[in-house]
Amino acid sequence: MDIIAVGIDLSKDRLDVAVRPSGEAFAVDRNAAGLDRLTARLQELSPHLVALEATGGFETIAAAALASAGLPVVIVNPAQVRAFAKALGQRAKTDPIDAAVIAHFVEATKPQLRTLPDEATRLLADLVTRRRQIVEMMGAERQREKRMTQPHLRNSIVRLVKALEKELASVDADIDDAVRGSPAWRDKEDLLASVPGVGPVIARTLIAELPELGQLNRKQVAALAGLAPYTRQSGQWRGRSFIGGGRKVVRTALFMGAMVAKRHNPVLKAFFDRLVAAGKPKMVALIAVARKLLTILNAILRDHRSWQNA
Numbered sequence: 001m002d003i004i005a006v007g008i009d010l011s012k013d014r015l016d017v018a019v020r021p022s023g024e025a026f027a028v029d030r031n032a033a034g035l036d037r038l039t040a041r042l043q044e045l046s047p048h049l050v051a052l053e054a055t056g057g058f059e060t061i062a063a064a065a066l067a068s069a070g071l072p073v074v075i076v077n078p079a080q081v082r083a084f085a086k087a088l089g090q091r092a093k094t095d096p097i098d099a100a101v102i103a104h105f106v107e108a109t110k111p112q113l114r115t116l117p118d119e120a121t122r123l124l125a126d127l128v129t130r131r132r133q134i135v136e137m138m139g140a141e142r143q144r145e146k147r148m149t150q151p152h153l154r155n156s157i158v159r160l161v162k163a164l165e166k167e168l169a170s171v172d173a174d175i176d177d178a179v180r181g182s183p184a185w186r187d188k189e190d191l192l193a194s195v196p197g198v199g200p201v202i203a204r205t206l207i208a209e210l211p212e213l214g215q216l217n218r219k220q221v222a223a224l225a226g227l228a229p230y231t232r233q234s235g236q237w238r239g240r241s242f243i244g245g246g247r248k249v250v251r252t253a254l255f256m257g258a259m260v261a262k263r264h265n266p267v268l269k270a271f272f273d274r275l276v277a278a279g280k281p282k283m284v285a286l287i288a289v290a291r292k293l294l295t296i297l298n299a300i301l302r303d304h305r306s307w308q309n310a
Helices: 032-045 060-068 080-087 095-109 119-147 151-180 183-194 200-209 220-225 246-262 266-277 284-305
Strands: 005-010 014-020 024-027 047-051 074-075 230-234 237-242
Touching: 005 095, 014 032, 014 095, 024 095, 032 060, 032 095, 047 060, 047 095, 060 074, 060 119, 074 080, 080 095, 080 119, 119 151, 119 200, 119 230, 151 183, 151 200, 183 200, 183 266, 183 284, 200 246, 220 284, 246 266, 246 284, 266 284
Parallel strands: 005 047, 047 074
Antiparallel strands: 005 014, 014 024, 230 237
16 A cells, blocks of 8 residues: 655745655745644645654754644655665755655655654753853864964953853753753663763763664664664675764764773773774774663663663
C-alpha cells in the first residue's frame, strides 16, 4: 500500500509543501496563521510521514506545532536529502522542488519516527548551545590577547573576557536551575555523572542534545552521535573505516569524556590501553573509547542503574 508522505521546505517567509503520491503542492506563510492552515490541511490528509530538514533550529517551531497536533513528524538530514536528489538527477533547486524531493526521500526511505523533544528539553538545549558559544568566544578572545601588543587593546580584551565569564556564570546557573528543578533530569544527570569521565557539562549536553539516550539499542544511538563506523569497500579493495554525520555536539562531548575516561575510568582505561598495545593508533582507540562510553551511558539510563551499582 502506498504511504502518504509530506515534504516541507522552510524559508524565511513561507513553508512549501509537497505531498506524495498525489503530487499536491501548496505553500503557507511562515507565521501562526500559516501553521494553523498547514496543520488543518495535513490532518485532513492523514499522512504517514511529515518531513522537515534539520536546519540548525529553523525547523523547531514548525515541527513542534505539527507534532503537538498529533502528526507524524520526522526531521531528516539535509545532506542525505541532497545526495538523494543527485541520485535522481534532480539538479534544479527551488523551494517547491526541494519540498518535493524531501517528500520523495521519506517515501523511499521511510525513516523511523522518534519523539520530538518537549519544550523544556528544547530550552535546555538552547541554554547548552549558548554556553558553548560563550566558551568559544572566550577562547577566541584569549587567543587574541596572546598576540596583542597594544596595552589599551589588551585591556579591552580583558574587560570583554571578564564580561563573558560573568555571562557564562549566569547561563550555568540557568542550566543548573533547569536540571535540578526537574526530578527526571536530576535523576538522569546523577546516573550519567556516576560514570568516571562524565561531569555535569557532558551529562547536561547529552540530556539536552540526545534525549533518545536509553531508549535505543547501541547501534542506533551510535549512529545518532555519529560514532558508528562505516567502511569504504569495492571488490577486493578495502578502505579505512570512518565516522561522521550524526550530532556533532554530542560527539564532541563524548570525545571530551573519553579523554578523561581513558585516564581515570578503570574499565575504559584498560580498554584503551589494550587497543593501543594491539597496535591501534591512539586516535582510533580514543574513538573506540567514546563509542564504548556512549554504549555504557545508554545502558545505564535504559536499566536505571548507576555505574557503582552496574
